[in-house]
Amino acid sequence: MDANDGFRELDRQECLHRLAKVPVGRIVYTRQALPAVLPVNFGLDHDGAVLVRVSAASELVRAIAGAVVAFEADEVDAAAHSGWSVVVMGAAVLVTDPAEHARLLRTGPRSWAPAPQEVFVRIDPELVTGRELVGGHTLYKVHLPS
16 A cells, blocks of 8 residues: 555455455446446345346346446445445356346345346456555644625
8 A cells, every 4th residue: 555545455354355345336347438427236145246137128227238348346434535446347147047136036135126038247357456445534623704
């Protein structure tokens, strides 16, 4: 950590531990050759893969299936000026194996927007990075003349 930047790098295990504590993150992908970001609720599989349960007919499934994506989640304490952010990058694949799909129906994340036909998208954690803001900065009051 650079002594002046106030951030501490998180190792892979710390990153996965923090991801497991928050319910919502953002998938970063390409839509019509432009970057797109979509908030989603998610869960982690036993191997650290990010799991998202979505409608089989969603635009998101068509856009990310088989593509390399980024997934980001964070937690911020505005009052304490502290927080952390974790990014997972990897291939997004549809879970097509019937036994795996059945397992995820029991143990995987529940969709916050249920649909008649849902699929699981798995983002394999090829690269996991994170950082934490330590020792948040104190805000200084500025006194303006009346």
